[in-house]
Amino acid sequence: MTVEKLRLIVEELPPELHSKVRSAKIRGNDLRLVTGIDDLASLAKHIHGVYQAPLVTMHATDDRAAEDCFKLYVVLSPRGMDAFVTIIAALEPRSQRFVSLTPQINEADWYEREVQDMFGLEAIGHPDPRPLVLYDDWPQGEHPLRKDFPLDRRPPRIKGEYSFTKVEGEGVYEIPVGPVHAGVIEPGHFRFSVAGEPIINLEVRLGYVHKGIEKISESTPYWRGIHLAERISGDNSVAHSTAYCQTVEALASAEVPERAEYIRTVMLELERIYNLIGDISGIALDTAFSVGAANGYLLRERALNLNECLTGSRLLRSVNVIGGVRKDLSANDREKTLSALVRLKLEFEDLVDLMVTSTSLLDRVETTGKLSTEMAVRLNVVGPVARASGVDRDVRRDHPYAAYDRLNFLVPRGAAGDVNARTRVKIDEVRESFSLIDQALDGMPSGPIRTVVENIPAGEMAMSLVESPRGELVHWILAGRERPYRHKIRDASFCNWLAMEEAVLGNIVPDFPLINKSFNLSYSGNDL
Amino acid sequence: MIVEVLQTILLVAIAPLITGIIRKVKAYLQSRTGPSVLQPYRDLRKLFSKGSVVSKDASWVFSITPYVCMSAILVAALLVPVVYARAFGFVGDLIVLIYLLSMMRFFMSLSALDTGSAFGGMGSSREMYISSIVEPTMLLSIFAMALVAGTTSLGDIADGVATNGWDLVAPTLLLAAAAFFIATLAENARVPFDNPATHLELTMIHEAMLLEYSGKQLALMEISSMTKLIIFLAILSNVFFPWGIATDLTVLSLAGGLLAFLMKVLVLAVLIAVIESAMAKMRLFRLPNILTVAFILSLLAVMSFYILGAT
Amino acid sequence: MFKFLKLGVLKKGVQTKPYPQEPAVPYGAFIGLPVVDGAACDRCSHCVSACPVQAISLTEEGVEISTARCIFCGDCAEVCPKAIKMSREFELAATSKEDLRMVYRHG
Incomplete structure (x- = not known):
């Protein structure tokens, strides 16, 4: 077909x-x-x-x-x-x-x-040929992903300068923010051009947490690559490791047992739940709605405790292995999960009730940070951000993987594209995730949880897409003998950062942290 | 004389405790235990023992501002009745008080611009923007009480209102108190105007002006802010609702005055904590809406005095 | 209007616990520090090659694990279920580099 x-x-x-x-x-x-x-x-x-x-x-x-x-x-x-x-x-x-x-x-x-x-x-003919990853003090002619650039090479640093887009006008001045921020968050540089409070232009400059993962991957055997994949963006461990494992399994044309696929689905949805609840609480925190934020983070902690109960790791590390999953879910685990989810669902509805009935919060989030549908399509924005701007795309439905083709779920969408729409989409996604976990636990077949994968043919290409809590992420591998010849990773944040530059236009500076939080992009996933 | 000096020292000494109580109540409302109420004292002690780092672009304004603020606030503390209904009235009256606070704000704004950092500049401009409406509100609302008592000396107003048994349901008093309460929230960087516990430098108003300070200077600025809060609470409790304050120097009435003061300030602190937990911070350009409401209330308070007359 | 009270502290109470006065017990099969049974080890060094960060080494005295390098992935326990178990130990802060080496003696 x-x-x-x-x-x-x-x-x-x-x-x-x-x-x-x-x-x-x-x-x-x-x-x-x-x-x-x-x-x-x-x-x-x-x-x-x-x-x-x-x-x-x-x-x-x-x-x-x-x-x-x-x-x-x-x-x-x-x-x-x-x-x-x-x-x-x-x-x-x-x-x-x-x-x-x-x-x-x-x-x-x-x-x-x-x-x-x-x-x-x-x-x-590229409209903006400035360097993206390499910094101003990197010498010319040194290109890290070339095969003749050894992994441990440290080029000498030179003097250089990066030119930001300048905006000229009456009363326009530049505000540089970061990479050292006043709170403990990831490093990234934002260059605002403002006239008083309204933002005229924003330029985002990242790359401060570049770890060279694609290069390291070329010298890492396949079975060890999982640990590397989990640490690309710490809170999307399962999504990245699932994508990596699925890519390697596709290279070897291996069939993962059905039970393992169901367990992977449960893990992916658990990850989605704790991430999205954290996002929703973050919106309350950034508008100084402290009771909503405190209750939200309490819920997130319960979700993390559930993760710890099931897998031994709060952030769901060491869950996947190539060929399946590492640990099985016993009947006892299933009971614990179902009862924890019941409680989580009730408390989540309380949190949503608290947040949507707070008029002061609604006043802050409506019409803030609007991203139009045309801009979302033009920049190929992914994830809840895209769905809140009317783009209908979800990898779980469009390119099913794990057990998603056997489960029923809706893909929530919004139309307004503002902070409010994104928060509503995330709230609906959490509800869908609860339902998905219930279905997966109910329909889980018995059987083995892993299969042996050997014989990864050199020269073969494969890729896998997974819908992480932030959006669609891709792992693409061109196989070498025992390690990848080229491993291309694209986290969801890579697509969405440019959309931030569009969404803040016309808003005032104090609304920027709120817009940033509603996108909730990963600096580490972007930089690799 | 001794009592007046002692009451000023009491005011400055319990200022961090009031801040600690507000944080504790906010913590409980967020379902967490929170730090102890004595934590601000420990924070100040830690700051005093640290060295400070000063930007090399800063001028003398940056260095003297903590001392200017501290002295302004100490003089202001002398003017406010705490336990006994007389303060150092010969030093100044309510107009001097308001302008001492303005001097403090002026120097803080200048010092924030001094280091050349963008956040300091934004903090200064936002602070000026809010204070342009808050200052007349404060002035008018205390002025309404001054009209009632016939004098502008704060101690005398407290004495006058307490001994004359002013009717609690008088519109002048309630309108002026409401306006002054909103002004208290705005001047002391409380939600919905500003979030005192935020880490987001782009949203800060008051905190942004303190970002560049460290060590002893930061400790002095923090004490000034905390004392400013308790001065406002003391004015609210003793100028607007002075019942319980000691009007003579007997031990019994002083003890009663102390108890009344502590209770009133505690109630106000809890009220501020509850209001801060109930709502989110408002959008910057919507703040004049609520500030203008406060201004109108204070205007109505003054007008109602003239229309209804003093009973 | 009072939802922040009704759905907040009035419904839930205080949710925080005084740690470290009250110990924090991890849930379930928490993956903490690996512990080696020195007597059961037959020095095959499969664990050394399984570790992705070279945190395990075999020395004269026994098996040495560096808690500074360990990423708590559990690969060593998977490769050697006989001698290595993942404990629930997570309070690993140390004030000297020496304390970051755990040595499990042979026999």
């Missing part, structure tokens, strides 16, 4: 593009088209436009040892089918330039800037 639709995509290509496709292969639900570098932009634009396919990821690999060139991979996800289109284009030998996709596909913006920094390639 899916294979037919993918074949149709190739057949329906207009003749001038059809001739440019050098090969078309289908593996699983992934259509791989190989084309030349000059035709990459037009082919990607065609599929992006005609099939309304958002960009899932775009990255490069360094194949100079084997094929004397760099390669670019563009992955798109056509609407309405559980399938992907991967376009692979090799750059000219010894060339480092390619035509930028950003003028046609706006969401490729940061992906191309990352490719420029990490591989030293040049995207011709």
Whole structure:
């Protein structure tokens, strides 16, 4: 069925593009088209436009040892089918330039800037070619993800300067905030241009917690990579490790036992619950509604205690292994979970009642930080933020994984796109998660919880998408012998930071922390 | 004389305790135990033992501001009746009090701009924006009571109202007290105007002006803020509702005055804590709405005195 | 209007406990510090290669675990259920580097 639709995509290509496709292969639900570098932009634009396919990821690999060139991979996800289109284009030998996709596909913006920094390639025609990951004191010519850059290399630092966008005008001044903030939060730099209190322009500069995970992954054996994946963004441990395990299992074409899939689903939803409750409480905290915040964090603590009860780890670490899950859920665990959830549900409804009936809180969150639907689509925003702006996309429904294709759930959406809409979407998602856990515990089949996965063929490519509490995240691996040859990770926050720059326009400076909290983006997941 | 000096010392000494009580009550309302009520004393002791770091762009204004604020607030504390219905009236009256507080605010705003940091500048501009409506409110509401007692010396107002047995349900008194209460919340950086416990530097108003201070100077600024709060509470309890205050110097009436003062301040502190827990902080540009309400109330208080006359 | 009281402290009471006066007991099968039964260890060093952060080493005296490096992943206990168990110990703060080494003697 899916294979037919993918074949149709190739057949329906207009003749001038059809001739440019050098090969078309289908593996699983992934259509791989190989084309030349000059035709990459037009082919990607065609599929992006005609099939309304958002960009899932775009990255490069360094194949100079084997094929004397760099390669670019563009992955798109056509609407309405559980399938992907991967376009692979090799750059000219010894060339480092390619035509930028950003003028046609706006969401490729940061992906191309990352490719420029990490591989030293040049995207011709990119509207904003400033460095994204590497800092001003990084010397020219040193590109970390190239194969000839050893893992332990420490280049000498030089003097350099980064130019922020300047806004000229009467009474306009710049406020630099961070990376050292007045509270204990992750580091990130925000450059505001304001005229009094209303914000005229915001520029976000991240990269302070870059840990080099993609590079480390290239020297980490597969079975150890789970620990690396869990620590990309600490509060999305299960989502990242599930995506990683699913990718490796897809590489080996291994079948995960059904019981393991159900347990993974329960864990993923538990993670979603504690994260979203924390987000909702954070909104109360940032508007100084202390009773709501205190009660919210109390609920989050109960959810974390439930996690500890079931898996021994508050943040659900060490849950996944390649081939399944590590620990089984006994009948006793099931009983404990169901009774804890009943109590959690009642207290959650109390919290929601407290927050939506507080007029002072509602006054702060309505019409603040509005993100329009067009902007959300243009920037390919993901997760609850996108759904609150009217974009209907949820990986659990569109590209089902684990046990989601066997469970019933709704995907909550909002239309206003302001802080209030995002909070309501998150509240509804928590309710759906409660229902999903109940269904998964009820319908869990008996059987083994893990299968042996060996024989990961070198040269094979696979990817996996998972809906983390923040949105869709992607792991893509090109397999090497015992470790990944190239591991591309894209956390949900990578897509959403640019949307923050749009959402704050027209709001006043004291509302910025509230908007930031309603997005709740991960600095660490973005920086990798 | 001795009693007046002692009552000023009492005021400054229990100021951190009142702040501690407000935090404790807020903690209980949030279902947590919270720090002990004596914690502010420990915090101050810790700050006094630390060194301070001063930005090299700061001028002499930054260095003298903690001392200016501390001295202004101590002089203001002399003017307020606490236990005995007379204070150092010869030093000044209510107009001097209001302008001592203004001097404190002026120097704090200047020192925040002095270091050149963006947050200090934002804090100063927001502080000025709020105080432009709060100051006339404060002045008018105490002035309404001054009209009633016929004098502007705070001690004499307290004495006059207490001995003349003013009727509790008088509109002038209630309107003026309501206006002054709202002004208390605004001047002392309480929710819904400002969150005193926030870590978000972009939303701070009062805290933003203190961000650059450290060590001893920070301790002095904190004491000034806490004493300012208790001065406002003392004015609310002893100028607007002075029953119980000692009007002569006998031991019995002084003891009664002390008890009455402590009880009234405690009730007000708990009331502030409850109001802070009940609502979220208001949007910055909606604050003039509530401040103007307070101003109108104080205006009505003065007008009602002239319309209804003193009984 | 009084929801913040009715749904707050009046319904729940005070929820915090005085730690450390009252001990904090972890729930369930909490994954804490790994503990080695020195007598049961037969020095196969599977645990050394299983550890992703090289926190375990085999020395003359016995098995040495560095609590500074350990990330509490549980891989060592999975590879050697005979001799290694994950305890519920989490109060691991130390004032000297020496205290961060746990040595489990052989035999």
